[in-house]
Every structure is written in C-alpha cells, then in structure tokens.
Amino acid sequence: MPPVLLILPFFLALTTASHLPKRAICTVPSLADPAKDDVPAIHAALQQCGDTGRILMPLNNTYTIRSPLDLSPCRACDFQINGVLNVSDAYAYWQTQPYVIKAPNTTAAVIRSDGNTGVIDGNNCGYSAALKGASTYSRAPPLVSVLDSSYVLVFSGLTVKNVPGTAFYINNSTGIRFHSIAFEGGSSAAAVGYVVDAARHVYVWNSTIRAREGCVRVLTNSSNVQVEESTCIIDAAGSGNVDLQPSGISFYLSPSLLGRRLEWIRNVWVKSTKFVGEMDAVAFVPGGEGTVEVFNATFTDVEVGGGVKEAVRVYWEDGVKYNVSKVLLRDWTGTAKETSEFRCQADDICDFVKEGWDVVEGA
Numbered sequence: 001m002p003p004v005l006l007i008l009p010f011f012l013a014l015t016t017a018s019h020l021p022k023r024a025i026c027t028v029p030s031l032a033d034p035a036k037d038d039v040p041a042i043h044a045a046l047q048q049c050g051d052t053g054r055i056l057m058p059l060n061n062t063y064t065i066r067s068p069l070d071l072s073p074c075r076a077c078d079f080q081i082n083g084v085l086n087v088s089d090a091y092a093y094w095q096t097q098p099y100v101i102k103a104p105n106t107t108a109a110v111i112r113s114d115g116n117t118g119v120i121d122g123n124n125c126g127y128s129a130a131l132k133g134a135s136t137y138s139r140a141p142p143l144v145s146v147l148d149s150s151y152v153l154v155f156s157g158l159t160v161k162n163v164p165g166t167a168f169y170i171n172n173s174t175g176i177r178f179h180s181i182a183f184e185g186g187s188s189a190a191a192v193g194y195v196v197d198a199a200r201h202v203y204v205w206n207s208t209i210r211a212r213e214g215c216v217r218v219l220t221n222s223s224n225v226q227v228e229e230s231t232c233i234i235d236a237a238g239s240g241n242v243d244l245q246p247s248g249i250s251f252y253l254s255p256s257l258l259g260r261r262l263e264w265i266r267n268v269w270v271k272s273t274k275f276v277g278e279m280d281a282v283a284f285v286p287g288g289e290g291t292v293e294v295f296n297a298t299f300t301d302v303e304v305g306g307g308v309k310e311a312v313r314v315y316w317e318d319g320v321k322y323n324v325s326k327v328l329l330r331d332w333t334g335t336a337k338e339t340s341e342f343r344c345q346a347d348d349i350c351d352f353v354k355e356g357w358d359v360v361e362g363a
C-alpha cells in the first residue's frame with residue numbers, strides 16, 4: 001500500500017484488513033444531526049479511499065444527505081452502506097438538482113451493504129405525500145443516477161424507500177447490476193423503480209420492486225436488459241403522477257421527439273418474475289412518429305395476479321409503425337382482469353409468440 005494513504009484527515013479513521021490484498025478503509029463519521037450535511041465527509045472518504053479502498057458507513061449510523069453525492073471517485077472501491085443514508089426533506093432544493101446520488105463515468109464500483117442492513121431513505125425529498133400526483137412532483141430528481149459511460153457497477157443488499165420519482169436511472173452505461181435490492185411498499189413505494197435509457201447489460205436479480213407507476217422502464221437504444229427472480233408490485237396505484245396505466249416492465253419508445261425516426265430496444269430477458277397489482281405486466285408504449293423496433297425479447301416463467309389488468313398490453317399510436325420481431329411469451333400463469341390485446345396495425349410487423357400461455361384472462 002502506498003504510504004500516502006496513511007496520511008489521513010483528522011476526521012477519517014483508517015484500519016487495514018489483515019489479509020492480502022490490503023484495502024484502505026475509511027469509516028465515515030456521522031454528524032448524527034438531520035440539520036447537518038454528511039456529504040462532505042463521504043466525499044472526503046471517497047477521495048481518500050475511493051481508489052480500490054473501502055468506504056464504510058457502519059450499521060446504526062444515519063448519514064444526512066443535504067447535497068448531491070458523487071460516487072465517481074470510487075474506482076474498484078467497496079462503498080458499503082450498512083447504516084442509513086437519509087435524504088433531507090428540502091423539496092425546494094432537491095427539485096433544482098439533477099440527482100441525489102450519481103455515479104458518472106465510474107468504473108468497477110460496488111455499492112452495497114454487508115448483511116442487507118443498508119437503507120437509502122429518500123424522504124420523498126421533502127415533498128408532501130398529500131400532494132403526490134401534482135405536476136411539481138415529477139421534478140424530483142432520481143435517487144441514484146448512473147451516467148456517462150459508467151462501466152461495471154454493482155448495487156446490492158440495499159433497501160430503498162420514500163423515493164418521490166425514479167429510484168435508479170441508468171443512462172449511457174454498461175454492465176450495471178442490481179441484486180437483492182428491496183423497495184419498501186405502501187406509501188413508501190417509489191414512483192418508478194428503474195429507468196434504463198440507452199444502456200447496455202443492465203441486470204436486475206432477486207429484487208422486490210414496489211412502485212406506484214412502473215417497475216422497470218426501458219427506453220430507446222438499450223440492449224441486454226435482464227430481470228430475473230424478481231417481483232414487481234404496484235402499490236397505491238394512482239397516487240403517483242400517472243398519465244398512463246401503471247406497468248411492470250414497459251418499453252417506452254418515442255421516435256421523432258428527439259429528432260430520430262427510429263427507436264429500438266434489443267435483447268431483453270425476463271425470467272422467473274412475478275407481477276402483482278393493478279398494472280399491465282408488460283407494456284409497449286410508443287409515442288411520437290416513426291418506427292419502433294423491438295428485437296429479441298423473451299419473457300419466460302412469469303406469474304401475474306393481484307389485480308393485473310392486461311398481462312401484455314401493446315398500445316397503438318397514430319404515426320408509429322411497429323417492427324417487433326422475436327418476442328416470446330413463454331410459460332405464463334395467473335390471472336388478469338382483461339384479455340391481452342396486441343393493437344398492431346396492418347402494416348406493422350408484430351411477431352409476438354405465445355408458448356405455454358396459461359393466464360386466465362377476463363377473470
């Protein structure tokens with residue numbers, strides 16, 4: 001270990017693991033005061049130990065997040081949240097911020113808790129629960145944003161709650177894994193669980209997503225998105241800023257809105273996943289004008305129930321042509337209130353294949 005790591009600011013404690021390779025460990029002190037910002041101390045720890053070290057936020061400590069937290073100094077670091085990150089309830093401030101926690105251009109970071117004790121409490125960014133659904137509400141920044149070509153990040157063993165907008169926003173990044181992430185439900189449910197925007201190799205495994213508007217939204221230019229052994233629960237539907245029916249996994253494609261004539265999503269794999277609550281389990285939501293291309297999506301071993309409306313809903317939009325190929329719906333069980341409709345037009349390519357479809361529809 002380079003000796004420079006031993007020269008520490010007074011507020012950081014350092015211990016070293018007894019085994020090789022040694023990791024620098026920065027234990028972040030907490031000010032234990034919701035009126036004081038712990039982010040500067042977390043940033044100092046990231047500066048000190050972010051390069052292959054460990055940043056430790058121990059169990060039973062609460063860290064107040066009163067300003068944006070930037071994880072980018074984490075290079076092959078172990079960012080361990082065993083206590084609570086408590087986002088301040090200053091909505092007037094947060095609505096002007098693009099993110100609460102961000103990982104831009106970040107490589108090989110592990111953001112996790114040891115023993116599933118870590119919690120990120122968004123406190124709704126201070127936005128009054130009574131006003132959920134009002135238009136200002138959607139100005140809440142994502143809780144965690146992964147941006148600008150981040151590469152190989154792992155988030156695991158964390159509980160997230162009171163997220164006013166999107167919990168995890170992944171944009172223009174590759175190799176982003178989420179496992180054993182639990183979302184608290186009821187009035188603590190997030191508006192949206194995950195948004196995958198122009199990202200590749202995004203994996204969600206062993207996660208319970210509790211959301212009001214949608215569990216996973218996939219946007220254009222995304223490929224190799226997988227959701228496995230997970231549960232999507234729509235809680236308190238309608239209490240979010242909902243203009244569409246809530247959905248489990250949705251494909252949002254709006255050509256022409258950003259000047260493009262074609263938007264696409266490829267290689268989606270959803271396996272052993274349950275959808276519970278008032279939603280369309282899988283939804284294709286086009287907008288704008290142009291062509292929407294979905295290639296190679298498999299949904300296998302899927303269970304729907306608890307008030308699911310359509311198991312698969314394909315929305316129709318004037319001016320949008322579908323080019324859907326190799327979409328396989330295999331081994332589905334459960335009940336849905338309405339019969340799935342594939343609202344394709346005569347000149348669309350709509351290659352949806354059902355195999356082993358055992359959903360009781362119109363129940």
Ligand SMILES: *[C@@H]1O[C@H](CO)[C@@H](O)[C@H](O)[C@H]1NC(C)=O
Pocket residue numbers: 059060
């Ligand atoms: C955390 O708090 C619990 C309950 O107060 C206590 O039993 C436990 O020993 C504490 N753990 C640590 C690491 O301080």
Ligand SMILES: *[C@@H]1O[C@H](CO)[C@@H](O)[C@H](O)[C@H]1NC(C)=O
Pocket residue numbers: 032033034062086087088089123
């Ligand atoms: C977390 O933040 C909220 C909102 O600022 C505050 O009311 C609460 O006391 C904080 N919790 C802890 C344990 O600091």
Ligand SMILES: *[C@@H]1O[C@H](CO)[C@@H](O)[C@H](O)[C@H]1NC(C)=O
Pocket residue numbers: 105148
């Ligand atoms: C991304 O990080 C690398 C260092 O890892 C740096 O060389 C590069 O300039 C950064 N790119 C951007 C766009 O910030």
Ligand SMILES: *[C@@H]1O[C@H](CO)[C@@H](O)[C@H](O)[C@H]1NC(C)=O
Pocket residue numbers: 105147148149172
């Ligand atoms: C993705 O992020 C990198 C790093 O910031 C940037 O250089 C690149 O232009 C971005 N990609 C697109 C399509 O904007």
Ligand SMILES: *[C@@H]1O[C@H](CO)[C@@H](O)[C@H](O)[C@H]1NC(C)=O
Pocket residue numbers: 147171172197198
């Ligand atoms: C997402 O990434 C694209 C580049 O791929 C960029 O143009 C856009 O501004 C990003 N959006 C956000 C919210 O960061």
Ligand SMILES: *[C@@H]1O[C@H](CO)[C@@H](O)[C@H](O)[C@H]1NC(C)=O
Pocket residue numbers: 116179180181182206207208
């Ligand atoms: C799955 O996630 C839950 C927390 O949501 C955790 O308790 C459990 O240990 C995880 N299972 C595995 C196999 O990692």
Ligand SMILES: *[C@@H]1O[C@H](CO)[C@@H](O)[C@H](O)[C@H]1NC(C)=O
Pocket residue numbers: 198221260
């Ligand atoms: C789509 O992603 C690729 C990187 O995989 C990037 O080069 C391209 O610019 C992106 N296109 C758009 C329209 O965002």
Ligand SMILES: *[C@@H]1O[C@H](CO)[C@@H](O)[C@H](O)[C@H]1NC(C)=O
Pocket residue numbers: 224225266267268269296
């Ligand atoms: C289809 O997608 C899966 C991942 O979801 C990938 O493993 C497979 O190679 C893809 N097939 C084609 C023909 O691209």
Ligand SMILES: *[C@@H]1O[C@H](CO)[C@@H](O)[C@H](O)[C@H]1NC(C)=O
Pocket residue numbers: 293294295323324325349
């Ligand atoms: C439809 O999509 C497939 C797969 O992405 C592509 O090969 C084909 O050329 C597209 N067809 C049309 C008519 O756009």
